[in-house]
Amino acid sequence: MALENRDPPTWTPPRDPVSSSTPLVLYNSLTRTKSPFVPVDASGRKVTWYCCGPTVYDAGHLGHARNYLTTDVLRRIMRDYFGYEVEFVQNVTDVDDKIIKRARERHFFNQYKLEHPKLDAQVFAETRSAFDKFARNTKGFPFDTVSIDQVPEWMLSQKELLENPILDEDQTIFKVRILALDSVANALRSAPNEGSMDPEKYWSMVDSVLSVYLGDVKKGDISPEQHAIFADYAAYWENHFNEDLRTLNILPPTVTTRVSEYIPENIAFVEQIIDNGFAYAIPGGTVYFDVNAFEKAGHYYAKLEPGNRKGDANQEESVLPPAPVSQDQAQPTVSAADAEIENEKAQKRSPRDFALWKKSRVGEPGWESPWGYGRPGWHIECSAMASQVLGAQFDVHSGGIDLAFPHHDNELAQAEAYWHKDPKESAKPVQWVNYFIHMGHLSIAGSKMSKSLKNFVTIRDAIATGDWTARKLRILFMLGGWKGGLEISQNFRAEVDLWEKTVSNFFSNVEALTRESESSDGPRQKHLFRPQEKQLRQDLEAAQKQLHASLCDSFNTGPALSAILDLIGKTNTYLKNNQKSASNPTAYFSLAAVQEVARWVTKMLQVFGLSTTTGADAIGWGVDSSTGSDSVQNKESIALPYVQVLSRFRDEVKALAIANKSVPVCQDLLKLSDSLRDGQLLQLGVALEDRDSSIGEQALIKFGDPAELIAAREAKFQAQLEKEAKKQAAKAEAERLEKEKAEKAKLRPQDMFRTEEYSEWDEDGVPTKDSHGEEVTKSKKKTLKKAWDKQKKLYDSSLALAGKS
Incomplete structure (x- = not known):
């Protein structure tokens, strides 16, 4: 069978799944x-997992979250x-094109500011040069007809683009670039005429353009050995990213691998x-993977996305891509560096081949190798580091769906080429990863978040x-599931808020x-x-079964959270139906049964990372790592005795x-009692829930976040106002109908039809x-008589009522 028509090889589990005790089925x-x-582990207890980590060149956004x-x-x-023992390995890409470019720009821009403590003619001249070069390389911007002074007027023509919240990738790139040009144009027009202009304000306005210019024109000043600039x-x-992960209560990796430390x-x-025959070096020092040789040896390329196996997709890492070019605009000038890259690509044996080792160019860091100064390619780092830590085969590899091709497919090819066994001599081909998990994109208003596009939060x-x-x-992403794309909408946000509020209230x-x-x-x-x-026990068992089935079904967390919410709803109904009241003073509920539900809910939230409490008997959320606010357990232990005394005193006064x-003063006491409950105590994070005092029920004391308690009280008050307004509206409508009925009752039946619609009537x-002299039909007459x-x-x-009165 021709290679082009071959199907991907059949996946095989490392052991017989029938004899395995695992209940988990995984996509x-x-x-x-x-x-x-x-x-892979013969005991079935240890799981090896490699996760593609961040490329650390900018702040993490919600897509990363x-x-x-x-x-x-x-x-x-x-x-x-x-109950698996998970060895979780995550890399940090600290050497790549984006990092090199950004680090170089920051280095020279910061250096330039130190060299020019005051704004002078040289600064303005070089900023203008930076503007010209940036404008010339912004495809779609008419740099040959629009001067710096004309930029504001030209920007008015882009109003529709600038105000449109939903843009495609090309439009987003173009918008970012023209906004940068506009900022520089404003700085250059203002600074020379305003000698007192704050230099820092100027630098902030020109940063995104001038830094790019300096990073390019001065890159020759950096030698390959100057690793510190980039490191x-x-x-x-990387520290910034790790702080974000801690804020999000994300577990640290078992092992972290950095590219720079695994050269x-x-x-x-x-x-x-x-040595295995699947790669070759070209003159100059770049090493390419030989896809054709790989396939001829019996391997299959592009297992994850077979449709890309011909190499149509971009194989290399890319920096910020340019905006689309108009048909009547010339292409930007090709730099010497770009020409060198294109020359190297021309030496590839196939367009599908991709770089394993990249020659260090001007202004880039490098390490000595058998092929000269260079650095690892985009894909090789993960194959090398995962193999170094986890070996020839491991269980799970995860990452964003955008990495499936070419990154993960190339990882697979490299690893299989490294661990190569001749398929003709081995009954079992190389299977480096057993399960790939790809997380879906996150979008807002239909636009995927991307650091490169600068459209992220x-x-x-x-x-x-x-x-x-x-x-x-965490609730948002669990409700949305892990595999498909997820768009943040107002309705989805409301669903998250409702879920959290219901659990918090419980x-x-x-x-x-x-x-x-x-x-x-x-x-x-x-x-x-x-x-x-x-029944409550049966409800708990049903929820446990439903949640278990959901998690076994490829970590289907959305239905799992729904099972928890449904159980809480049933428990709340149980409490309400068995609450003591004046109408049912002998009612009672089993707090132990309710606590059992609450403990199980807490346990599952602990599993999901939603609750930071510890211990099997814990109840509640625990600390929210992003706000620093806890479930006030420590504060409660101190405040509770005082609040109890105050609450009892208030109950007695009330x-x-x-x-x-x-007694007039008692009305004032009731107002003060309500003010204490609805005002001062809520602001201190204490809620008193009044119960039926006629049967000796004291107010129930609750602690919580003051803002949330006040918001809940206002929502309840607003609901009461709306209920009263509806009641008054219904009363007014009833009075209107009654009045209308009374007016109608004054009309004699003999006169009710004497209108222009008819021309003759009987004695009643x-x-x-009708008005045309035609006889009224029998059916019509029947209706009129009724x-x-x-x-x-x-x-x-x-008349009878009037006579009585």
Whole structure:
């Protein structure tokens, strides 16, 4: 069979899945189907997992949060629910084109600012040069006809683009670039005429253009051995990224691998691939993977995305791509560096071949190798480092769906080439990874988030503005599932808020009831097992089964969260139906049964990373790592005795005031009592939930976040206002109808049809002919007579009432 028509090789589990005890079925990108999860480990308990980590050149955004938070949820489920020992390896890409370019730009821009503490003619001249070069290389910008002074006027013609919230990739790139040009144009027009212009303001306005210019024209000043320039830049963003992960309560990797720290391993990996006959070096020092040789040896290329096996997709890492070029615009000038790259590509044996080792160019870091100064290619790092730590075969490889091709497909090819066994001599071909997990994209208003496109919301900004918390983001991604694309919409956000609020209210209620029962004068708890409690137990068991089935079904977390919410709803109904009241003073509920539900819910939230509490008997959320606010457990232990005294005092004052309503001062006491409950205490994070004092029920004490408690009180008050408004509207409508009915009752039935619509009537005033003199039909006359009888009855009733009065 021709190579072009070959199907991907059949995936095989490392052991017989029938004899394996695992209940988990996992969607595998390698097979595009669900299959039983069977670890490589013979004992079936250890799971080896490699995750593609960040390329550290900018701040992490919500798209990254979607990837790494979701991965963390799946890892926790694997470890804490299914009980596997997970060895989790994650790399940090601290050497690549984007990092090199950005680090070089920051280095020279910061250096330039130090060399020019004051704005001078040289600064303005070089900024203008930077503007010209940036404009010339912005495809779609008419640099030959629009001068710096004309930029503001030209920007007006781009109003539709600038105000459109939904842009495709090319439009987004173009928008970013023209906004940068506009900023520089404004700085150049203002600075020479305003000698007092703050230099820092100027630098901030020209940064995105001048830094690019300086990084390019001065790159020759950097030698390949100057690793610190790039390492320091990458280290800053790596620390930034790790701080974000801690904020999001994401577990650290078991092992972290950095490209810069695995250079010898990368070199040895490339050498072995060359020795196995699947790679070649070209003059100058770049080493390419030989895809054709790989396939001729019996391997299959592009297992994850077979449609790309001919190499139509971009094989290399890319920096910020240019905007689209118009048909009437000339192409930008090709630099010497770009020409060199194109010359090297021309020396490839096939367009499908990709770089394993890249020659260091001007202004780039490099390490000595058998092929000269260079650095690892985009894909080789993961193959080399994962193989170094996890060996010839491991269980799970995860990453964003955008990495499936070419990155992950090339990883697979490189690893199989390194661990090559002749398929003709080996019955079992190389299978480096058993399960690929790819997380879907995150989008807002239909646009995928991307650092390269600069259309992202950073993790820190999202949390700092209060739009999101670590908990809300985790709930969002769990509700949305891990595999498909996810778009943040208002409806989806409302679903997240409702889920969190329902769980929070449930925990708050259970914690308050528990505190009350544990107090010295609290109600004595009953532990009978009636049909109500039996039903609640059955509801808990049903939820446990539903959640288990969902997690076994390829980590289907959305239905798992729905099972928890449904159980909480049933538990709340149980509490409501068995709450003591004046109408049912002997009612009671089993707090132990409710606590059992709350403990299981907490346990599952611990598994998902939503609750930071510890211990099997814990109840509640625990600390939210992004806000620093906890479930006020520590504060409660200090404040509770004082709040209890105050609450009891208020209960007694309120009871006395209600019993003596006729005394004027008691009305004031009731107002003060409500003000204490709805004002001062809420602002301190204390909520008093009044119960029926006529049967001796004291207010239930709840603790919580002041803002949330106040918002809940306002929502309740607003609901009461709306209910009262509806009641008043219904009353007004009833009065209107009654008045209308009374007016109608004054009309004699003999007169009700004497209108221009008819021309003749009988002795009772019922029409016999219409306005044209035509006889009224029998059916019409029947209808008219029925209305006449109804009006007569109404009229006679009105006369009777008038006679009585």
